[in-house]
Amino acid sequence: TQQADWNRSDEYHNSFLVKPDDHLKFTVENSQKSGLPDIAVSEAQGKFLHLLVKSIGAKRALEVGTLGGYSSLWIAKALPADGKLVTLEVDPTHAKVATENMQNAGFGSKVTVILGPAVESLSKLPSEEQFDLAFIDADKANNTNYFKEAERLVRPGGVIIVDNVVRRGRVADSSIQDDGSVEGVRSLLRYIQGSSLVEATTIATVGSKGYDGFLYAVRNA
Ligand code: SAM
Numbered sequence: 001t002q003q004a005d006w007n008r009s010d011e012y013h014n015s016f017l018v019k020p021d022d023h024l025k026f027t028v029e030n031s032q033k034s035g036l037p038d039i040a041v042s043e044a045q046g047k048f049l050h051l052l053v054k055s056i057g058a059k060r061a062l063e064v065g066t067l068g069g070y071s072s073l074w075i076a077k078a079l080p081a082d083g084k085l086v087t088l089e090v091d092p093t094h095a096k097v098a099t100e101n102m103q104n105a106g107f108g109s110k111v112t113v114i115l116g117p118a119v120e121s122l123s124k125l126p127s128e129e130q131f132d133l134a135f136i137d138a139d140k141a142n143n144t145n146y147f148k149e150a151e152r153l154v155r156p157g158g159v160i161i162v163d164n165v166v167r168r169g170r171v172a173d174s175s176i177q178d179d180g181s182v183e184g185v186r187s188l189l190r191y192i193q194g195s196s197l198v199e200a201t202t203i204a205t206v207g208s209k210g211y212d213g214f215l216y217a218v219r220n221a
Helices: 002-017 022-033 043-055 070-078 092-104 118-123 140-153 180-193
Strands: 060-064 084-089 111-115 131-136 154-163 198-207 210-219
Touching (some): 022 070, 043 070, 043 154, 070 111
Parallel strands (some): 060 084, 060 131
Antiparallel strands (some): 198 210
């Protein structure tokens, strides 16, 4: 199948480029053991976020959608010692497991997991405390709400990434009209089309997480 090819391809590349890491391993195993769904970013995508944080020299990062903290950990590991990640999660079990996973990695103070609906948590974050990067990966129906808050909270020149914006091509398939996640991406695209605050592109991807893609936006100066 295509998916088996994509898995093999990811595994092949990762075998050269991604080093085994005990904290990431613990996070994956603890999340599985705790019954969390298998919907974290892939290893290669996590490494991409890690490299992005390094590339822009980010010190402060914001994440919407923590799950067990797998992507959080990839991001936090790329931040400097005095860096900070704020990550938002609505599910108490997910937040608890993520907190355990961050503590296991020694990131109990570097990473703050805020429990609650992300729209509310975001509205409480002051505009003065700007972030260098935001990673949006939660309930897709709220994508535009999260993106608007990210535009407010990310510094000029900073980066906003939104995950799962291609969805096996379904976002572009006009015969699909009853999928809230697909609609959430479409309304985000319409919003960005009219926003003067960002420039953006979508990069489609295939790999162990199937055929999907992410939106990459830069906050204008
Ligand atoms: N970023 C994570 C990773 O790659 O390891 C995966 C996040 S998972 C795809 C989406 C998460 O968003 C879930 O843990 C879910 O509970 C959370 N979520 C859903 N609705 C939310 C909301 N309204 N506010 C905050 N988090 C929400």
